[in-house]
Amino acid sequence: MAVGGFAVDGGNVDGLGGRITLSVVVTCVVAATCGLIFGYDIGISGGVTTMVPFLKKFFPSVLKKAAEAKTNMYCVYDSETLTAFTSSLYIAGLASSLLASRLTTAFGRRNIMVLGGCTFLAGAAINGGAANIAMLILGRILLGFGVGFTNQATPVYLSEMAPPKWRGAFNTGFQFFLGVGVVSANCINYGTSKISWGWRLSLGLAAAPAAIMTLGALLISDTPASLVERGKLTQAKQALLRVRGQDTDIEPELTELIRSSEIARATKEEPFVTIFERQYRPHLVMSIAIPFFQQLTGINIIAFYAPVLFQSVGFGSDSALIAAIILGLVNLGSIMVSTFVVDRCGRRFLFIEGGVQMFLCQVGVACVLAATTGASGTERISKGYAILVLVLMCIYAAGFGWSWGPLSWLIPSEIFPMKIRPTGQSISVAVNFAVTFVLSQTFLTMLCHFKFGTFLFYASWIAAMTAFVVLFLPETKGVPLDSMHVVWERHWYWQRFVDKESY
Ligand code: BGC
16 A cells, blocks of 8 residues: 555555645536536526426426416426426436447546536536427426536546645535535526526526536646546646645655556456455445435435425415425535535544434425324415424425535445446436436325325435444545555445456
8 A cells, every 4th residue: 555654544644635626626626617507507407397387388287287276286397398498407317427438538527527517508508599399308408418418527626636634625616616506596586586587597507507617617727636547647637736736746746646546557357347356345335325325315306396395285386486495595504514614523423413313304394294284285384383394394305405415425436446436426326316306206195195105205305324434434534545445345334345456
């Protein structure tokens, strides 16, 4: 092991770890803006699907149902085409995130971020001008390709660029900008919902975050790891000097990168095959389990449909959007908490605390809805109880914001050795999209049939995932990427899979 002598549970990383330069901060902030587009889309689609002119043009059946006053309040938005519209993005994202593994290895992380931005831009233009449902779905597929590329490339970029000691903090930037995207979209929806063609503005304005992140990505260099991997040694050296500081001895880090890239090159095997080798079982399990569990916290159900949900539990259309904005702001604040805590107290601490908090809130929401809306869900909830639901959801959103939100991007991007890092991240993003797709297909039907029980369903998953973290997730804070194998070697369960010879 070339980089020895670091403490796995601490930030003492042989001088490689801790220095934060202005250049690395600026570079990582610019890269993290790639989160904007995904966030904007999440926020916009939830709001647009409650706008009457939009529903009238594309989904008139939903309006007809809502007009039948006797409808069970859990079932108003249970429409297949509406769900198909929202979730078409996830299928496209799934395909492109898998493709992105090859592309980021061949062309670098940065270039794929640019490609993602451009594709998203095209999707925004088509959606803003949509004349029929086919255009609407085509636009969404392009948006999906865009977020598939950027969600794969950006977390890896951030983890490779950041000083190891503060990798967690830098990586949370992605989720932070994602949250900024959600809140901006909610605010825009609030304004545009008053205009008859406001939905066009909401959808078309997706071009703004896409332009910001694309231009930003064009201004930054690729990561030293990716440059070394692609044989651009001089550029890698320059990039390292720039981000680590001109007076820093970058040789040890560079030597490590060259060593890892030689191992990567020597393996002629297809990375999608390598990743299934027994020695990478712990990594593979995490790259599937982490995004799978993240979605089963139920966050998207709340993010996509917060306005829908609040409207159907008795808030008016305006206050429903305001509620969604409040939720988004709470989430944003809590991501900042994560930025400060993740490299000090570690990933496990945040996962466990956040898990307990989210569990209690989901149970609370279920109890309030059960007590106030009745078993059939036809009774109107009073304003007071509706506010209580909102408060519980805010505490829930805070828990998510400092745990499963940012950490689900961080963990898969930091646990893999260089040769299969892009592949691991691709699998993780694909799982994220696949599960989001399945849940968004089923949530409204589930809400319609299980009513408040839906929230208990998610609460049980949160209990399971928290137990999983306690038992199986090793602490990764402060460990340089190239020495990450040590955390598995020392883990009570995963150590049986590790093949020490291969590092
Ligand atoms: C998740 C998304 C979610 C968002 C909410 C992300 O980390 O992957 O599915 O909508 O956080 O802020």
